[in-house]
Amino acid sequence: MNQTFSNHHTLADLLIALQISLQDSGLWECEQPSQEALQSQQPFCIDTMSFEQWLRYVMIEKFKHLLQSGSALPNRCHISPMAEEAFKGNADVDLDRIIGCLDQIDQHLSGQ
Numbered sequence: 001m002n003q004t005f006s007n008h009h010t011l012a013d014l015l016i017a018l019q020i021s022l023q024d025s026g027l028w029e030c031e032q033p034s035q036e037a038l039q040s041q042q043p044f045c046i047d048t049m050s051f052e053q054w055l056r057y058v059m060i061e062k063f064k065h066l067l068q069s070g071s072a073l074p075n076r077c078h079i080s081p082m083a084e085e086a087f088k089g090n091a092d093v094d095l096d097r098i099i100g101c102l103d104q105i106d107q108h109l110s111g112q
Helices: 003-024 051-067 079-085 095-109
Strands: none
Touching: 003 051, 003 095, 051 079, 079 095
């Protein structure tokens, strides 16, 4: 099995785990952002949507597109620190599980 296929397959599995974590925490059923919100130039679209919206409608969708097209994946990723900040104080969120999924994605894409 070639390395690109293996990397893509691993990321696909990690994205599924993240989606399940978000669903189990009640964060998957967030409102779809408007087209204007999706055009944000700010990191994580912080000025136009919630972090869970960004995860579902921007990050996961972007990674799905890269996987489906066989495109190169980013070689650096640092999403878990933003998640820790975004979900801080939200007792309804299984933060450890979501952060764990994002940390695995970060490590996978950063080659660790």
